[in-house]
Amino acid sequence: MNSRPNSFRSGPDERGHFGMFGGRFVAETLMPLILDLEKAYAEAKADPAFQREMNGYLKDYVGRPSPLYFAERLTEHLGGAKVYLKREELNHTGSHKVNNVLGQIMVARRMGKKRIIAETGAGQHGVATATLCARFGLDCVVYMGAVDVARQEPNVIRMEMLGATVVPVQSGTRTLKDAMNEALRDWVTNVHDTFYCIGTVAGPHPYPMMVRDFQSVIGHETRTQMMEAEGRLPDSLIACIGGGSNAMGLFHPFLDDSSVEIFGVEAAGHGLDKLHAASLTGGRPGVLHGNRTYLLMNDDGQIQDAHSISAGLDYPGIGPEHSWLHETGRVTYLSATDEEALAAFQLLSRLEGIIPALESAHAIARVIELAPARASDHLMVVNLSGRGDKDVPQVGDILKGRKTT
Amino acid sequence: MTTRIDTRFAELQAQGRSAFVTFLMAGDPDPATSLAIIKALPQAGADVIEIGMPFTDPMADGPAIQAAGLRALKAGMTLVKTLDLVRAFRKDDDTTPIVLMGYYNPIYIHGVDRFLTEARQAGVDGLIIVDLPPEEDDELCLPAMRAGLNFIRLATPTTDDRRLPAVLANTSGFVYYVSITGITGAAAANATQVGDAVARIKRHTALPVCVGFGIRTPDAARDIARAANGAVVGTALVDALAKSLDSEGRATTGTVKAVADLAASLAQGVRGAARAAE
Ligand SMILES: Cc1ncc(COP(=O)(O)O)c(C=O)c1O
Numbered sequence: 001m002n003s004r005p006n007s008f009r010s011g012p013d014e015r016g017h018f019g020m021f022g023g024r025f026v027a028e029t030l031m032p033l034i035l036d037l038e039k040a041y042a043e044a045k046a047d048p049a050f051q052r053e054m055n056g057y058l059k060d061y062v063g064r065p066s067p068l069y070f071a072e073r074l075t076e077h078l079g080g081a082k083v084y085l086k087r088e089e090l091n092h093t094g095s096h097k098v099n100n101v102l103g104q105i106m107v108a109r110r111m112g113k114k115r116i117i118a119e120t121g122a123g124q125h126g127v128a129t130a131t132l133c134a135r136f137g138l139d140c141v142v143y144m145g146a147v148d149v150a151r152q153e154p155n156v157i158r159m160e161m162l163g164a165t166v167v168p169v170q171s172g173t174r175t176l177k178d179a180m181n182e183a184l185r186d187w188v189t190n191v192h193d194t195f196y197c198i199g200t201v202a203g204p205h206p207y208p209m210m211v212r213d214f215q216s217v218i219g220h221e222t223r224t225q226m227m228e229a230e231g232r233l234p235d236s237l238i239a240c241i242g243g244g245s246n247a248m249g250l251f252h253p254f255l256d257d258s259s260v261e262i263f264g265v266e267a268a269g270h271g272l273d274k275l276h277a278a279s280l281t282g283g284r285p286g287v288l289h290g291n292r293t294y295l296l297m298n299d300d301g302q303i304q305d306a307h308s309i310s311a312g313l314d315y316p317g318i319g320p321e322h323s324w325l326h327e328t329g330r331v332t333y334l335s336a337t338d339e340e341a342l343a344a345f346q347l348l349s350r351l352e353g354i355i356p357a358l359e360s361a362h363a364i365a366r367v368i369e370l371a372p373a374r375a376s377d378h379l380m381v382v383n384l385s386g387r388g389d390k391d392v393p394q395v396g397d398i399l400k401g402r403k404t405t
Numbered sequence: 406m407t408t409r410i411d412t413r414f415a416e417l418q419a420q421g422r423s424a425f426v427t428f429l430m431a432g433d434p435d436p437a438t439s440l441a442i443i444k445a446l447p448q449a450g451a452d453v454i455e456i457g458m459p460f461t462d463p464m465a466d467g468p469a470i471q472a473a474g475l476r477a478l479k480a481g482m483t484l485v486k487t488l489d490l491v492r493a494f495r496k497d498d499d500t501t502p503i504v505l506m507g508y509y510n511p512i513y514i515h516g517v518d519r520f521l522t523e524a525r526q527a528g529v530d531g532l533i534i535v536d537l538p539p540e541e542d543d544e545l546c547l548p549a550m551r552a553g554l555n556f557i558r559l560a561t562p563t564t565d566d567r568r569l570p571a572v573l574a575n576t577s578g579f580v581y582y583v584s585i586t587g588i589t590g591a592a593a594a595n596a597t598q599v600g601d602a603v604a605r606i607k608r609h610t611a612l613p614v615c616v617g618f619g620i621r622t623p624d625a626a627r628d629i630a631r632a633a634n635g636a637v638v639g640t641a642l643v644d645a646l647a648k649s650l651d652s653e654g655r656a657t658t659g660t661v662k663a664v665a666d667l668a669a670s671l672a673q674g675v676r677g678a679a680r681a682a683e
Pocket of ligand 1: 095096121122123124125199200201240241242243244245246247311312313357359360385386387
């Protein structure tokens, strides 16, 4: 374990490291472009016109700020902490993914790139990318594992309606990690005109930092909204973790507020002793997809299959900043199984009239356990990262016994 | 320190010809057949042998080499067994340079220092690690140089004159010029473009420059060999291997010969090049 740093919010260093994690582990072909991107992003970040334009779209196109909603019936049912939902599922396109895509597309436009590629698991990042490409008249190609194409069909149809080309990826395990491999292969081939819009806080530097910055609007709003609602900071934050972007977005503005307890929830799939996607709990540090981070792998360094009921969490890695927050102990990482997520999915639907994404249901599953153990004046914020419309066919089939998790 | 790679390129320079460099995946389609193929390569005319280290997620490889890696992994190949393969090859061949090519994670997990010691003892001469650009030289490149192994860097069409010095700074053995922006198995660049690119790189370094990606035929190998110090062929050999397998993906009696025959005709192409680029 590292010694406690002065600030948890100052990373990464100039080489893209969060402690020993992160970095730029990519093929030489991509390296010049990654350095260009780093420069373009730094310039954009410092440009007030860029911020103004982005804030305009966040407000009128995405629909921000998203509400911080007191979940009264859930709170009553659990009988402990006061539970608030950060309603990212109300954003245009139905999840937090759009916050990041908007930012990256605006950077891509500054760089003069006309062709956008993306990987997607649940399809939410793909839908957000297809949406903004439609809005700005850019070509869009989305790579999606063939397994995910089948289980998230509503999103495939949406992307195609928005004018994107969806490429089902047949290699490897045919899920999110393979979609990312295929997107990287496209990028290496078309590096001259193509911008890779990564959907989470992973990949080579500067992506983990840039995506985190674009998602941090979630935490900044939460801070203001909680001050307005309760006159003080929340006592705890909870978010689900695939690559970790919705979680980083909520957590980052609070990392230096030591009174705030922070929990990330990974997907425990069939159980931690079986097939799962909990990289921090069940993995160890390795190098994949441009960064050093915790990964699920065997003793020979071969990446292992992840499993989660939720396509968006079905990834054998995690963003490097989370690996660092895990090792420093600032954030506590828990997990929830497929079964627990399904139960939470139904509970929130029945009690609050909000059908959550299966991804977000993993966070709710741990709230069900954590909230009752806390006092009634404890303020708990859970990130409702997306809505469950895309999961309705899949969950319906499982509940009717037509399919298994 | 002089490696087998340095010695080999000095010999070729004296003979006035370019190198024929082969790539095949370790353990494809099984460890025994793979060893037999690699043993047959020098006889077929290979001057330098690159051996792929199988990895589940080869981000810079096309379908043929992806499939080769998966066949090898399925047959139980590991990094340790790849080193065993090199050791077995070295029993009868102490001169043909061996370069291991692959991705960083298996080495990182094995332990960098342990890997370098074992690789050197096994008879490995150089490393090409696709996902380690100069920005990450502390990881493996510098320790490899200290351990007496060449670290061979890829230069690409996107590596401009401003960046070339950084790419070449810690490179040794030879420079591997990837003639296209793309993954293995994609179409080749033409020899004129390659010649220009090689000349550009040679303005920055005295190292031999070998060119790969997209060379499939003896004629193409000859043209590239005229423009560079070496022609690397991978996907075409891997395809020949794959075509010789039975419907279950197992080696047949024709497998070793299929690869060796293609290697021999490619070697003829390279040797047909008038004189190596200086
Ligand atoms: C609704 C929703 N939440 C969470 C995730 C997981 O991604 P991340 O951990 O980057 O937030 C996804 C990914 O597809 C998603 O669609």
